[in-house]
Amino acid sequence: MDVHNVGDGVLASDVAAAHEADLAVQDGFGVNYLKYWVDEAGGKIFCLVEAPDAEAAATVHRKAHGLVADEIYPISAQG
Template sequence: MAKFMDVHRGMVGITPDQLHEAHEADLRIQDQEGVRFEHAWADPESGVVYCLSEAPDKASVQRIHERAGHPADEIHPVPLEV
């Protein structure tokens, strides 16, 4: 499976609890698309949230985020890592 980093914008003021709940919403349904969400980060000041996942393709990542109520603004493949 490939890795993806997605970006969500417009989440100014997101709290740790809200980030946790959004991540949990993804985790509850991720198996339906063969996605594995690994981690999420947020900057409450700028409102940007980042999520790292493994998935068959970026469309499956977006479908999970949409169904969980927070579609990604950008999804980038991450083909190299160290």
Template structure:
């Protein structure tokens, strides 16, 4: 299944605690869309969140975020894993 990396930009910064809550909501929702959110990274000071997911399409990955918590990524890219 394709891999997607999405990028969220939160004005004013973001806390890891809030991202953890959003990620848990993603995990509860992802099965309805055949998506698997694998990992995420957070830059609190700059308000950046990066999410890695296996999904059939970019739209399916975005739908999970939309339904789970409403924080849809501003950018999403299909990526290939390297070493």
């Protein structure tokens, strides 16, 4: 799970476009961006991603749109 702290002005429509850009380049890096959430009021974006490592996930964001996450947390599915 990655977290972007973007501050004021984050719009869900802009994040949707960035997510589409991620999907367009992710295959070349063994990455699968699954879902995202936007907190417009709090200026945060959360992305759920399957990746071989944090650097691969960051590389996809960097190549797709340049909005690299501020934090990346390894998580595992439960239940």
